[in-house]
Amino acid sequence: MISGKKRSTSGRKSVKRGLRSPGTRAPSFSLNSTPDQKVSLSDFRGRSVVLAFYPADWSPVCGDQMALYNECLPEFKRLGGELLGISVDGIWSHLAFAKDRKLKFPLLADFEPKGAVARAYGAYSAGSGASERALFVIDSKGVIRWSYLSPVGINPGAEGILSALESMRGK
């Protein structure tokens, strides 16, 4: 499942667009994953978190990225990483999207105030009114250990996440 436009390796570095840097504390958040359930970063203290910001449910490239990560869940888990997807979409969109793609990880609604968490991570694109396609790996103490900003049209794949999780386990 690809679309032609996603093919490139010219990933931009995180510094260029001001993502929160590795070594800094991950901004806390508490967002709905279902209409009556909130997920907080602090829920995962003691575990590693993979935070995948993406622009929107339903766009074909996003589906690809989330579908890919869905398949990678066993690998993320093996390396101790809990995956959270996050976009500015509302919870009902997330639920329908997750059901359609059979996603087995939570999608968080950064919906009200819109994009507040994306902004805190430096991953909000004011021009498009959505988050960037940005990845963060956060360690068990809540410190960002790795981040990556992908061009919006490009599925960044999972390799970087796995390498980051592995290097954290190595220490």
Add this chain to the structure above:
Amino acid sequence: MASLTLPAGDRDHAQGPAAAPVTLVEYGDYECPHCGAAYPVVKKLQKKLGKSLRFIYRNFPLTSIHSHAERAAEAAEAAGAQGKFWEMHDWIFEHQDTLEAADLLKAAKALGLDPKKFASEMESQAYLPRVKEDFKSGIRSGVNGTPTFFINGARHDRPPSYEDLLAALNLAIAQA
């Protein structure tokens, strides 16, 4: 630049000489429409480049969105164990809409496989570890969708059209 972390080797299903100047590796999903579209493209490239091209297919089933993809991959591997990997690979891409268990078994019979052995290996999921191994090697190599192609180990990051792949393969041959 993303590159193949598991080099082409003996474990792979390959068409074309091992000493060919260019090796094209595809990570594919048997139920993916884009892989279905790439199937005749690869055939055409093989015809055009002849012995200059080695083609390798590895499994990258996106099981949540393509519920038949993993079983189809196992079926091709089971056929491969009986020396007919490519026959099954081709059959599947030519019948992407009919990949139920009964269809695969029928195909196995039509391709002259031992149906009992095939059925029992499908039942025991004998080749699932192999399929998963392919998948993992794909993730580690930067596969970000299907199909993803690698030319002499380097990920091909442009749309996999015939013209585009041919140009890239010819370039690799010229540099070999």
